Amino acid sequence: MTVATVSTQSSEPVFHVIDEHAHPEGASTMLGFWIYLMSDCLIFAMLFATYGVLGGNYAAGPAPKDLFDLKLVALNTTMLLLSSITYGFAMLTMEKSKIGATQAWLAITGLFGLAFLGIELTEFAHMIHEGATPQRSAFLSSFFTLVGTHGLHVTFGLVWLVTLMVQTARFGLTEANRRRLMCLSMFWHFLDVVWIGVFTFVYLLGMLR
Amino acid sequence: MTTEARTLEANAGGHGHDDHGGAAHGSLKSYLIGFGLSVVLTAVPFWLVMTGTITDKQVTALIVLVLAAVQIVVHMVYFLHMNTRSENGWTMMAMIFTVIMVVIALTGSLWVMHHLNVNMMPIHDMSQMP
Numbered sequence: 001m002t003v004a005t006v007s008t009q010s011s012e013p014v015f016h017v018i019d020e021h022a023h024p025e026g027a028s029t030m031l032g033f034w035i036y037l038m039s040d041c042l043i044f045a046m047l048f049a050t051y052g053v054l055g056g057n058y059a060a061g062p063a064p065k066d067l068f069d070l071k072l073v074a075l076n077t078t079m080l081l082l083s084s085i086t087y088g089f090a091m092l093t094m095e096k097s098k099i100g101a102t103q104a105w106l107a108i109t110g111l112f113g114l115a116f117l118g119i120e121l122t123e124f125a126h127m128i129h130e131g132a133t134p135q136r137s138a139f140l141s142s143f144f145t146l147v148g149t150h151g152l153h154v155t156f157g158l159v160w161l162v163t164l165m166v167q168t169a170r171f172g173l174t175e176a177n178r179r180r181l182m183c184l185s186m187f188w189h190f191l192d193v194v195w196i197g198v199f200t201f202v203y204l205l206g207m208l209r
Numbered sequence: 210m211t212t213e214a215r216t217l218e219a220n221a222g223g224h225g226h227d228d229h230g231g232a233a234h235g236s237l238k239s240y241l242i243g244f245g246l247s248v249v250l251t252a253v254p255f256w257l258v259m260t261g262t263i264t265d266k267q268v269t270a271l272i273v274l275v276l277a278a279v280q281i282v283v284h285m286v287y288f289l290h291m292n293t294r295s296e297n298g299w300t301m302m303a304m305i306f307t308v309i310m311v312v313i314a315l316t317g318s319l320w321v322m323h324h325l326n327v328n329m330m331p332i333h334d335m336s337q338m339p
Contacts, residue, residue: 031299031300031303034296035303038306038307041311042310042311042314045311045314045315049315049319052315070255070258071259073255074255077251081244084284085240085241085243085244088240088243088288089237092240189284193285199251200273204255204258204273205273207258208266208270208273
């Protein structure tokens, strides 16, 4: 690194430090991942806008009132909310370096996530069985795109969760694994935030329409 | 925290409470407060819509939307640990930018498309034709 010697006299040459000071590994990961989440947020905003525009075009097909079962949606919301708090507990035990408890909370989070996906797929299968396929109307196309994209995010979150559990089991709670678990924490809580928008805009307001 | 845990943490790369503006952490209390608020803010809109307590649908919709907005803020603060200090304020800056973009995209799309529907696709009532 170049050392600066600043002189008060103007005739003397002035040196500045041109090298950027060293950052520890992964110091900018959290900010970078946050910016990724914000870009993901924009994707969901576009899908919400599409649903907002097309959500009333039933093409003489089924409307939200004919299709949605709010009890099932409430159960689904509970699953995702519980998975959020259990992931929070996993982060708290991780900070205390309790590897067994961290793995247990991560496993419980995964099970709640799996329950959420199972219920959602059951709902989709039921709708498609009744003829409410994505091709039926613009409302159903935008519904399946929005809710399906969220479900796909949860699926990839689960794959990531299992990967990190294997990583943690093999290498322990190393600095890199902690960083990865914190990224997944943000991803998981972010998906819960998106789900608030989904159950409000799509399901609750759909039933009021 | 025990001394042993502190040493472990230091060995793990000093992932403690750094004052360098890193990512924020939560505590058990903050997670439980956030969870409690979320349960209430989820249960109330579902109860309102499922039972139809308020007969005026527009009032119900407005309450549901406000509760959703509050719940999003609760999740941001208690689960995503959003504050003005983490990463020297850059996470907040990124979020404010995103919120502005989302608001422009959502209100713009809905507004424009609503007016297109109203103005460009008149319903011809043939019985009124001369």
